[in-house]
Amino acid sequence: MTTEPIHPPKAVFEHASADTPVLRFSGTWRIGEQIPTVDEVGRQLLAVDGLEKITFDTAGLSGWDSQFLVFLTDLKQKLAEKQIELDAAGLPEGVVNILTIASAVPERTTGQGEAPRKPFFVSMGEDTIAFFRTVSEMLAFIGSAVLALIRLLTGKAGFRRVDFVSLLRECGADALPIVSMISLLVGLILAFVGAIQLMMFGAQIYVADLVGIAMVRVLGAVMTGIIMTGRTGAAFAAQLGTMQVNEELDALEALGIAPMDFLVLPRLLALTVMMPLLCLYADLMGILGGMIVGVTMLDISVVEYYEQTKNAIGMTNLWIGLFHGVVFGVLVSLSGCLRGIQCGRSASAVGEATTSAVVTGIVSIVVATALITVLCNIIGI
Amino acid sequence: MVEKQESHIVVKDITLAYGSNVVQQNVSFTINRGDVFIIMGGSGCGKSTIMRGLTGLKQPSTGEILYNGVEFYGSTENGDRIRRSFGVMFQSGALWSSMTLAENVSLPIEQYTNLKPGQISKIVSLKLSLVGLGGFEDYYPSQISGGMRKRVGVARAMAMDPEVLFFDEPSAGLDPVSARLLDDLILQLKESLKTTMVVVTHELASIFAIGNNSVFLDPETKTAIAHGDPKKLLRESSDPKVINFLTRGQGRKVMRP
Numbered sequence: 001m002t003t004e005p006i007h008p009p010k011a012v013f014e015h016a017s018a019d020t021p022v023l024r025f026s027g028t029w030r031i032g033e034q035i036p037t038v039d040e041v042g043r044q045l046l047a048v049d050g051l052e053k054i055t056f057d058t059a060g061l062s063g064w065d066s067q068f069l070v071f072l073t074d075l076k077q078k079l080a081e082k083q084i085e086l087d088a089a090g091l092p093e094g095v096v097n098i099l100t101i102a103s104a105v106p107e108r109t110t111g112q113g114e115a116p117r118k119p120f121f122v123s124m125g126e127d128t129i130a131f132f133r134t135v136s137e138m139l140a141f142i143g144s145a146v147l148a149l150i151r152l153l154t155g156k157a158g159f160r161r162v163d164f165v166s167l168l169r170e171c172g173a174d175a176l177p178i179v180s181m182i183s184l185l186v187g188l189i190l191a192f193v194g195a196i197q198l199m200m201f202g203a204q205i206y207v208a209d210l211v212g213i214a215m216v217r218v219l220g221a222v223m224t225g226i227i228m229t230g231r232t233g234a235a236f237a238a239q240l241g242t243m244q245v246n247e248e249l250d251a252l253e254a255l256g257i258a259p260m261d262f263l264v265l266p267r268l269l270a271l272t273v274m275m276p277l278l279c280l281y282a283d284l285m286g287i288l289g290g291m292i293v294g295v296t297m298l299d300i301s302v303v304e305y306y307e308q309t310k311n312a313i314g315m316t317n318l319w320i321g322l323f324h325g326v327v328f329g330v331l332v333s334l335s336g337c338l339r340g341i342q343c344g345r346s347a348s349a350v351g352e353a354t355t356s357a358v359v360t361g362i363v364s365i366v367v368a369t370a371l372i373t374v375l376c377n378i379i380g381i
Numbered sequence: 382m383v384e385k386q387e388s389h390i391v392v393k394d395i396t397l398a399y400g401s402n403v404v405q406q407n408v409s410f411t412i413n414r415g416d417v418f419i420i421m422g423g424s425g426c427g428k429s430t431i432m433r434g435l436t437g438l439k440q441p442s443t444g445e446i447l448y449n450g451v452e453f454y455g456s457t458e459n460g461d462r463i464r465r466s467f468g469v470m471f472q473s474g475a476l477w478s479s480m481t482l483a484e485n486v487s488l489p490i491e492q493y494t495n496l497k498p499g500q501i502s503k504i505v506s507l508k509l510s511l512v513g514l515g516g517f518e519d520y521y522p523s524q525i526s527g528g529m530r531k532r533v534g535v536a537r538a539m540a541m542d543p544e545v546l547f548f549d550e551p552s553a554g555l556d557p558v559s560a561r562l563l564d565d566l567i568l569q570l571k572e573s574l575k576t577t578m579v580v581v582t583h584e585l586a587s588i589f590a591i592g593n594n595s596v597f598l599d600p601e602t603k604t605a606i607a608h609g610d611p612k613k614l615l616r617e618s619s620d621p622k623v624i625n626f627l628t629r630g631q632g633r634k635v636m637r638p
Contacts (some may be wrong), residue, residue, distance in 0.1 A: 158492070160488075160491075239479075242478075243477070243478075246473060246475055246478065247471045247472070247473060247475035248475050248476070248477050248478065249473060250433075250438055250475060251469070251471055251475040251476075251477070251537075252439055252477075253437070254436050254437065254438060254464065254467075254469040255488075255489050255492070256460075256464035256465055256492075257488075257492055258459050259487075292598065
């Protein structure tokens with residue numbers, strides 16, 4: 001708390017005779033005051049020819065803080081260029097002491113800190129190398145996941161059954177409300193958009209075919225995949241990332257328990273098992289959404305809609321949909337776990353890992369959908 | 382102590398580096414059975430990295446680490462067997478936050494033995510009461526204090542009755558009395574279980590209270606510059622860096638009454 005009255009800060013340069021140039025400070029030199037700039041004062045000083053040394057008078061200085069110190073440091077640097085010396089004798093004792101402490105250790109000029117700016121080609125090269133490193137890390141991760149799976153099948157890897165059960169619930173039952181809502185609405189929207197077009201031809205009944213095939217064959221799986229990426233993939237990345245930050249992964253490894261077996265495998269299995277089931281559920285919800293539109297807007301009866309849907313879908317579409325689900329389960333859990341395990345050791349790294357898990361998950365879902373669609377087209381189903 | 386000196390862990394000329402950034406190079410030392418071995422040095426000299434090397438978390442780029450004459454990083458089977466023979470207490474405890482204290486301590490036992498749940502829970506209770514936390518079995522790590530977490534870390538490290546116990550900065554972040562209690566615990570465990578203890582620390586009070594052998598790592602030359610009993614180093618070392626460290630920068634005269 002400052003109690004002294006605030007006076008405007010001033011620096012007056014007096015050059016009465018050649019041997020006693022004095023810089024007289026007065027007023028309160030604190031952060032927030034309008035203090036004279038170093039350039040202004042420097043100009044006054046440099047206007048005098050043959051100046052070699054200046055002294056200070058701080059009798060009128062009523063208060064100072066870091067602002068004053070910064071001013072002095074800047075002034076000293078400015079005058080050093082002209083070989084003008086500063087005589088610190090006139091400064092308050094505290095100021096002299098602090099300036100001595102601050103200049104005791106020279107500023108570090110070399111070291112391992114980040115270089116401020118890199119030339120374009122250097123950063124491009126580094127980015128390219130980083131990209132290939134990321135790809136190879138991803139491949140290595142997938143490879144070790146496969147090895148862990150083989151270890152599990154041969155009975156050499158293990159995780160706690162309790163963990164697996166709670167993961168199953170987390171990936172399955174807990175996701176039901178959101179999956180219900182999204183799929184119902186997607187079915188509804190699809191039916192709406194389709195109904196308007198089909199009504200023009202008097203073919204309203206085919207809304208059931210449209211919604212049924214679209215949901216069962218891909219949309220149910222894709223919507224579930226995207227929901228699970230945002231929900232569970234992100235959670236996996238955050239869980240494993242936080243464990244990395246707390247050295248919990250090191251603690252496992254030091255015990256000879258591979259985090260891959262103990263943490264990644266149960267997550268991979270849980271999501272891969274639950275994902276097709278969720279897809280099936282999402283399909284039903286989507287069809288229900290379509291039925292709501294059909295019954296209320298298009299005057300189709302429930303039985304009619306049901307029969308039409310049943311005839312349209314067919315088992316092939318159902319299997320393709322479930323296959324999508326299995327693939328997405330693997331992709332989402334792997335990308336979540338990968339980003340979590342790769343996480344750095346800071347709070348912001350956990351955030352980045354989560355973001356990256358969601359991005360990787362969604363991109364891989366879309367790419368996989370495209371690949372599966374093309375493949376199905378080629379083999380003609 | 383006039384016991385027969387039998388070497389337990391031998392570190393031969395190891396170099397540890399993160400990418401091109403060498404942390405420590407050409408470090409060699411021997412830890413004898415039953416030692417309380419201190420790895421010391423100023424902040425950032427690579428103490429914890431050396432410990433990561435010793436515990437299999439960071440493979441040295443050159444050199445070898447022998448446990449009872451067997452190379453740790455030689456083969457996966459040897460590595461796994463050796464891993465099972467030691468316990469590690471991490472700086473912040475590194476307890477698995479999704480498990481209760483009892484589950485934390487029992488996990489290694491469940492992994493490596495075929496004991497029945499009842500027997501395991503008896504062992505777990507014993508280990509927890511050894512570190513003064515009997516009755517806390519069903520607490521989660523987030524529900525107990527930092528000092529207690531470290532002690533659970535010790536209990537977990539001891540779960541498999543290891544031959545070697547590693548401690549990473551046991552007294553960091555603890556008040557002087559708790560730090561002292563943890564030091565006492567380390568000494569009592571060593572006396573009663575005859576475990577070899579490896580302690581990474583820069584707390585002088587701990588170093589002199591518990592250590593009987595040590596290595597001093599220097600961040601400038603990036604290697605070990607002194608070995609031996611810390612009390613003896615304080616009396617006899619001629620290296621100004623070591624004297625400076627062991628006397629808190631005050632020189633030898635001040636320490637002597």
